Structures are given as structure tokens and as C-alpha cells.
Amino acid sequence: xxxxxxxxxxxxxxxxxxxxxxxxxxxxxxxxxxxxxxxxxxxxxxxxxxxxxxxxxxxxxxxxxxxxxxxxxxxxxxxxxxxxxxxxxxxxxxxxxxxxxxxxxxxxxxxxxxxxxxxxxxxxxxxxxxxxxxxxxxxxxxxxxxxxxxxxxxxxxxxxxxxxxxxxxxxxxxxxxxxxxxxxxxxxxxxxxxxxxxxxxxxxxxxxxxxxxxxxxxxxxxxxxxxxxxxxxxxxxxxxxxxxxxxxxxxxxxxxxxxxxxxxxxxxxxxxxxxxxxxxxxxxxxxxxxxxxxxxxxxxxxxxxxxxxxxxxxxxxxxxxxxxxxxxxxxxxxxxxxxxxxxxxxxxxxxxxxxxxxxxxxxxxxxxxxxxxxxxxxxxxxxxxxxxxxxxxxxxxxxxxxxxxxxxxxxxxxxxxxxxxxxxxxxxxxxxxxxxxxxxxxxxxxxxxxxxxxxxxxxxxxxxxxxxxxxxxxxxxxxxxxxxxxxxxxxxxxxxxxxxxxxxxxxxxxxxxxxxxxxxxxxxxxxxxxxxxxxxxxxxxxxxxxxxxxxxxxxxxxxxxxxxxxxxxxxxxxxxxxxxxxxxxxxxxxxxxxxxxxxxxxxxxxxxxx
Amino acid sequence: xxxxxxxxxxxxxxxxxxxxxxxxxxxxxxxxxxxxxxxxxxxxxxxxxxxxxxxxxxxxxxxxxxxxxxxxxxxxxxxxxxxxxxxxxxxxxxxxxxxxxxxxxxxxxxxxxxxxxxxxxxxxxxxxxxxxxxxxxxxxxxxxxxxxxxxxxxxxxxxx
Numbered sequence: 001x002x003x004x005x006x007x008x009x010x011x012x013x014x015x016x017x018x019x020x021x022x023x024x025x026x027x028x029x030x031x032x033x034x035x036x037x038x039x040x041x042x043x044x045x046x047x048x049x050x051x052x053x054x055x056x057x058x059x060x061x062x063x064x065x066x067x068x069x070x071x072x073x074x075x076x077x078x079x080x081x082x083x084x085x086x087x088x089x090x091x092x093x094x095x096x097x098x099x100x101x102x103x104x105x106x107x108x109x110x111x112x113x114x115x116x117x118x119x120x121x122x123x124x125x126x127x128x129x130x131x132x133x134x135x136x137x138x139x140x141x142x143x144x145x146x147x148x149x150x151x152x153x154x155x156x157x158x159x160x161x162x163x164x165x166x167x168x169x170x171x172x173x174x175x176x177x178x179x180x181x182x183x184x185x186x187x188x189x190x191x192x193x194x195x196x197x198x199x200x201x202x203x204x205x206x207x208x209x210x211x212x213x214x215x216x217x218x219x220x221x222x223x224x225x226x227x228x229x230x231x232x233x234x235x236x237x238x239x240x241x242x243x244x245x246x247x248x249x250x251x252x253x254x255x256x257x258x259x260x261x262x263x264x265x266x267x268x269x270x271x272x273x274x275x276x277x278x279x280x281x282x283x284x285x286x287x288x289x290x291x292x293x294x295x296x297x298x299x300x301x302x303x304x305x306x307x308x309x310x311x312x313x314x315x316x317x318x319x320x321x322x323x324x325x326x327x328x329x330x331x332x333x334x335x336x337x338x339x340x341x342x343x344x345x346x347x348x349x350x351x352x353x354x355x356x357x358x359x360x361x362x363x364x365x366x367x368x369x370x371x372x373x374x375x376x377x378x379x380x381x382x383x384x385x386x387x388x389x390x391x392x393x394x395x396x397x398x399x400x401x402x403x404x405x406x407x408x409x410x411x412x413x414x415x416x417x418x419x420x421x422x423x424x425x426x427x428x429x430x431x432x433x434x435x436x437x438x439x440x441x442x443x444x445x446x447x448x449x450x451x452x453x454x455x456x457x458x459x460x461x462x463x464x465x466x467x468x469x470x471x472x473x474x475x476x477x478x479x480x481x482x483x484x485x486x487x488x489x490x491x492x493x494x495x496x497x498x499x500x501x502x503x504x505x506x507x508x509x510x511x512x513x514x515x516x517x518x519x520x521x522x523x524x525x526x527x528x529x530x531x532x533x534x535x536x537x538x539x540x541x542x543x544x545x546x547x548x549x550x551x552x553x554x555x556x557x558x559x560x561x562x563x564x565x566x567x568x569x570x571x572x573x574x575x576x577x578x579x580x581x582x583x584x585x586x587x588x589x590x591x592x593x594x595x596x597x598x599x600x601x602x603x604x605x606x607x608x609x610x
Numbered sequence: 611x612x613x614x615x616x617x618x619x620x621x622x623x624x625x626x627x628x629x630x631x632x633x634x635x636x637x638x639x640x641x642x643x644x645x646x647x648x649x650x651x652x653x654x655x656x657x658x659x660x661x662x663x664x665x666x667x668x669x670x671x672x673x674x675x676x677x678x679x680x681x682x683x684x685x686x687x688x689x690x691x692x693x694x695x696x697x698x699x700x701x702x703x704x705x706x707x708x709x710x711x712x713x714x715x716x717x718x719x720x721x722x723x724x725x726x727x728x729x730x731x732x733x734x735x736x737x738x739x740x741x742x743x744x745x746x747x748x749x750x751x752x753x754x755x756x757x758x759x760x761x762x763x764x765x766x767x768x769x770x
Contacts, residue, residue: 030727031726031727032725032726032727032728032729032730033723033725033726033727050723051723089727110726110727110728111724111726116724118723118724226727226728227727227728229728230727230728252727252728253727255727255730257721257725257726257727257729257730257731258721258722258723258725258731258734258735259721259731259734259735260721260730260731260732260734261734304730304732305730307654307732308730308731308732311732311733312734315641315733315734318635318638318641319638319639319640319641319744320638321638331734331737331742332641332734332742332743333742383655383656383657385656385657385660386657387656387660388656
């Protein structure tokens with residue numbers, strides 16, 4: 001596991017080790033279709049094009065030599081400070097050198113009324129003081145670094161093409177572009193008030209758009225205004241307002257605008273253990289996250305996103321109905337075959353994968369998540385039409401047949417299936433929500449009696465087989481003696497109220513056995529994979545929310561304060577964190593971490609939901 | 611050739627086309643739902659969208675039937691197989707241009723590959739040949755349009 005100091009001193013310039021910066025050095029920029037990762041040293045090391053789940057053109061974060069990147073930095077030693085422009089997903093990085101100061105503004109622009117490139121990455125360079133020598137380079141590697149690019153100049157603009165993909169490197173006051181067989185680069189100097197611009201215009205299965213400078217400048221301003229307008233319409237109050245706002249913006253980056261789906265993270269194969277094999281593709285939408293996602297959208301005042309997500313969820317699950325896949329592609333497809341990429345992996349963390357074999361697993365908790373999501377949607381006035389109501393009823397019927405089976409659980413273990421307690425709790429939630437929807441006449445009530453009988457049978461199973469009197473806690477799986485942080489979801493999704501002694505004992509046991517300061521590990525038992533992992537950030541936020549709901553507000557607020565400090569310098573969270581050194585582990589930015597933050601902050605602000 | 615027969619054939623053809631697509635949905639072959647796609651252009655209420663969509667779909671079915679009738683008149687010949695040929699062209703047009711390009715242009719709730727933040731689409735874009743709605747969608751759609759064309763052709767050619 002990565003150890004040592006992971007948090008650079010304020011203003012520090014990140015050291016690259018074997019070409020890699022620590023994962024917490026990355027900020028994310030996006031346009032609702034794709035997301036780029038920008039390192040603190042000014043390198044864009046990750047960018048799939050045209051969509052978030054497409055093949056990459058820059059993937060240096062997974063292979064510093066062959067992945068491809070777009071660098072932009074001073075050629076002299078410098079200190080770095082950066083932030084998001086307030087209320088936006090536009091990144092501002094300031095390099096301070098002995099010779100002067102320069103500011104870079106990075107954005108994936110959103111279309112305006114002009115002819116817009118299919119995707120556009122803009123990098124504006126402003127001289128603030130003195131004279132700073134700068135260098136930049138663009139080394140596109142299409143298809144996850146597997147397809148050799150072809151570099152030519154068209155009407156004075158360097159163009160890199162490869163099959164149906166192409167990128168034009170448009171520059172203004174950024175020095176004369178030098179083209180080699182594999183890269184385009186340039187050098188220039190800044191002076192006070194100078195303004196250079198590098199715009200990468202991407203095309204996929206269509207001709208390139210070569211924008212004029214004025215159009216680019218206007219589009220960057222339009223992008224900032226669009227983000228600010230969006231955030232201005234959201235409801236993000238409370239003592240952790242800044243963190244909630246940043247989380248809302250991070251989530252919005254992960255919403256795939258063409259379909260309304262939300263990706264679990266923007267990246268693939270960032271390791272849960274540096275040097276290990278726990279490297280997964282998270283550029284899919286997990287049913288597991290659906291209830292938290294809808295809840296967050298509704299709490300933040302995002303009705304459009306909430307409706308779009310629910311509609312997408314219902315469309316995506318239609319082909320596999322009544323069975324659910326663990327995850328679906330952002331376009332609603334169900335297939336996600338896993339394969340290994342010809343990339344080294346972040347700091348040698350091989351294999352680098354795309355696709356996700358977990359899609360084929362049986363995870364019973366997904367049914368509870370789906371019905372909880374439908375319940376929330378309906379309770380907020382979302383209409384359930386006859387087709388959806390029928391499907392919800394059929395899903396509940398399926399849960400009646402399936403709940404006795406062992407499964408892979410929320411954590412998608414690759415060991416043998418077990419009777420995971422959290423899965424059973426979510427089956428109870430599924431049948432409970434279906435019964436309540438039937439009582440409200442929102443779904444057909446023909447089988448409601450059976451749902452209620454099976455709901456009681458699930459509860460009997462959990463209370464007799466999934467509780468340890470010795471630990472005074474629910475346990476990871478039937479007849480085991482381990483605890484599991486996912487049990488907190490039993491409380492958060494309403495399997496048991498917070499004043500139930502068994503649930504209070506479970507919260508205490510998780511804190512005692514899986515907690516490590518503000519960190520919480522997922523579990524301690526076998527998961528069928530070698531190696532270890534960091535602490536799971538969402539679990540820490542779930543614990544915070546559980547404490548708040550149990551009425552332990554002071555403890556919860558204290559934990560929340562500690563967790564807020566674990567974000568990186570721009571307020572983003574990855575999936576996991578190394579308790580020893582604070583290094584980010586796993587894919588980023590991670591939707592579940594930010595969703596759990598929003599949920600915990602709301603619970604605390606509201607004084608703990610009943 | 612009788613325009614009444616063309617309209618009758620168009621009505622039955624649309625009924626069969628819609629039923630085939632619906633059956634394919636029930637068989638988990640595709641997520642395409644043409645009446646819903648059409649109706650949701652006018653309302654976000656799913657129930658109303660489907661009702662309105664069926665009305666629109668049958669109206670459009672009649673308009674296409676008149677188009678087929680005009681082509682038959684121009685060629686001076688009508689038959690089920692010629693109707694099927696028109697259905698093939700019609701199905702290809704629907705899968706590539708009509709639903710994939712024209713509909714997203716006028717549909718306020720449908721995404722396109724260019725839909726970006728801060729907007730968010732309520733309906734996912736169909737994609738090339740409507741493949742986003744399931745891998746079997748082009749085949750199902752084409753088969754349904756072949757049946758539609760054949761029925762119109764047969765109706766006109768068999769009418770006295």
C-alpha cells in the first residue's frame with residue numbers, strides 16, 4: 001500500500017515518481033459528456049473521447065510512457081496553487097516562479113450558439129507578473145494508447161488523426177507548434193497582461209471544427225457562466241455548504257447529459273492498492289448507488305437530474321426486467337465485458353481493465369435499491385405510469401423468489417456467494433417499499449399479501465441468523481462473526497429505526513472493529529482477491545449519518561469535520577484513502593463518496609432524519 | 611387502386627407494427643417504444659405521452675400509407691412484395707434519419723451526442739440504427755416496417 005506523505009505542502013509542486021503524481025493531485029474538469037483529470041503540475045493525464053466511457057486519448061495516469069497526455073507548465077522551478085473558479089467545474093492553476101507568476105484556466109467547454117467542436121479542451125494562459133518561460137506538449141494516444149496517431153498540418157493547424165478520431169491543436173500566442181511523429185509541442189514566454197490559448201478540438205466520426213480564437217474565449221466565459229447558473233439554482237445550505245456545493249458539482253460532472261445516467265467515477269483502473277490487482281473500470285452506472293443518487297438530486301433541488309435519472313433507470317433495466325444487472329452502461333446497455341488494456345497501470349498496478357465482470361454477478365441488494373428509488377421518486381410526486389408500476393410489482397415478485405439465494409453482496413466479492421446480511425436487509429426494503437406503494441395504490445396490489453409474508457420471513461431470517469449476541473451486532477453474513485460497514489445501510493435505508501438496540505449495537509461494533517480514526521474499512525473477511533485496500537470513504541460518511549440519526553450529533557459533526565479535511569486541495573474525493581499516509585486510492589472523483597457526503601451533511605443539518 | 615384500401619392497410623399495418631415492437635419489448639429484445647418517443651415530445655407525463663403517442667403514431671401511419679399509395683400510383687403497380695420493398699426503405703429511413711437525426715432535433719426531451727452540462731436529457735438518444743435501445747432493435751424495427759409495407763401493398767392490390 002502506498003505510504004508516506006501524500007499531501008504536499010500548500011503551494012508545493014508535485015514530484016513525479018516514475019512519471020506519476022499521487023492521485024490526490026488530480027482535479028477533474030468536464031462538460032457533462034466526458035471528464036479530464038488535470039494534475040497539479042498542469043498535465044492532463046486522463047481524457048476519454050467522445051464520452052466518459054469511451055476509449056482514452058490521454059491516459060498517462062495509467063501509463064506514463066504510452067498513455068498520452070497534454071502538459072503545460074513553466075520551464076523553471078515553481079510553486080503551485082489552484083482552485084476551481086467559484087461555482088464552476090473550471091480549474092484555475094497559478095504557478096509562481098522566481099521570474100513571475102502565470103495563471104492557467106482549464107475547462108472542457110460546453111456548446112454555445114456558435115459552431116462548436118464535438119468536444120473541446122481549453123487551456124488559457126495569462127501572465128500575471130514578470131516573465132515566465134512556458135512549455136507545452138500534446139501527445140495523443142487514441143484507443144487507450146494502442147493506436148498510433150498520424151500528425152499532419154491542415155491550414156496551419158496541427159491535426160492528429162487515428163481512424164474515426166481526430167484532434168486539432170489550435171494555439172494562439174503559445175509559440176510556434178513543433179510537430180514530431182508522436183507529439184506536438186511549443187514554448188513561449190508570458191508577460192504581465194499576456195494571454196495565450198491552447199484549444200484542443202476533438203472529433204469522432206465527423207469532420208473537425210477549427211474554432212476562431214474569439215469563439216473559444218467566448219465559449220470559455222459561457223462555460224463558467226453556465227456552471228455558476230446551474231449551481232445558483234441548487235439548494236446547498238448548512239455548515240458544510242462549501243463541501244456540499246463541490247460535491248454537487250462533482251456529481252454533475254459524472255452525470256452523462258445525453259442519457260441522464262450517473263457514472264460511479266470518471267476513471268478506470270486507478271488502484272485500490274498501489275501495485276495490486278484491484279483495479280476496476282467505474283465508468284458505468286451502478287444500481288447500488290441509485291437510492292443515494294435520487295435522494296441527493298432531490299435534496300439539492302435538481303428535479304431535472306432526478307427525473308432524467310429515474311427515466312434512464314427504468315429504460316436501462318427494461319431489457320433485463322425483472323432481473324437486474326449490477327451495473328449498466330451510460331447509454332443504457334447491459335453488456336460490460338471485462339478486458340485488460342495494454343497499459344502499465346498506475347505505478348505498475350496491473351492489470352489496467354475496461355469493462356466490469358461484476359455486471360454478471362447476483363447482488364440482491366440492487367432490488368432493494370431500485371424499489372427504494374422508486375419509492376422516493378413516488379413520494380416526491382414523481383408519477384409511476386402503469387408500465388412502471390407493473391414492473392415494480394413484478395420485481396417484488398422476483399424478490400420473493402430470490403431472497404433465499406446467496407449472492408455476491410454490495411461489495412461484489414469474487415469469493416463464493418454468501419447470505420450477506422445487507423443483501424437480505426435490502427430484500428426486506430424491496431418488499432416493504434412494494435407493499436407500501438401497493439397500499440398507496442401506486443402499484444398493482446394483487447400480490448401484496450405475499451410480499452408482506454415474505455417481508456416477515458426475510459426479517460425472521462436476519463434476526464435469527466444474521467445477528468451476533470456476543471458482539472451485539474448484525475454481522476456480515478449469516479452465521480459469521482464479522483461485521484461489515486455495509487450494515488449501516490440497513491439503518492440509512494430504513495430496515496431498522498435508529499433507536500432499535502440491535503442497530504445501535506451494530507453502529508457501535510462497526511466503529512469499534514472497522515474504524516480507524518475518521519476512516520472506516522469495508523470489512524475484514526475474505527473477498528476472493530489477493531492484497532488489501534484502503535479505507536472506504538463512503539463508509540465514513542455513512543457512519544457519520546448513522547451517528548446523526550442515532551441522535552449523537554456532536555460525535556457526528558466532529559467526524560464530519562475530520563472527513564471534510566480529507567478531500568484534496570480542490571475538494572474532491574476518490575473511492576478510498578490510505579489511513580497511513582492519506583493517499584487517495586481507487587477511481588476518482590467517486591460518486592458514492594460525494595453522494596454519501598451530501599447525505600451525511602443533510603442528515604446533520606436537518607438534525608438527523610427519523 | 612383505392613385510397614380507402616391504402617388507409618385501411620395503413621391502419622392495420624400500424625397496428626401490426628406497433629404490436630410487433632411492443633411484443634419485442636416484452637420479449638426483452640428492445641427498449642424501442644415509438645408511441646412513447648413521439649408523445650414525450652409534447653408532455654413529460656409518461657401516461658399521457660403514451661396515449662398521445664399512439665394517436666400520433668397512427669396518424670403518421672396513415673400519412674405514410676398515403677405516401678406508399680402515391681408511389682404505387684406513380685409506378686402503376688401494387689403488390690405485397692413491392693409494399694415490403696417500400697417498408698424496407700421506410701425502416702432504414704426510420705432507423706438512420708427519422709428517429710436518429712430528425713427526432714432528436716425537434717424532441718425537447720431527447721438527448722443527442724452534443725447534449726452537455728448543465729442540461730440533462732430526459733430520454734436517451736437512440737444512437738445509430740437505434741442500437742442504444744438494444745442490439746436487436748434494428749432487426750425488430752426493420753421486420754415491423756416490412757410487415758407494415760406488405761400489409762399496405764396487399765390491401766391496395768387486393769381491393770376491388
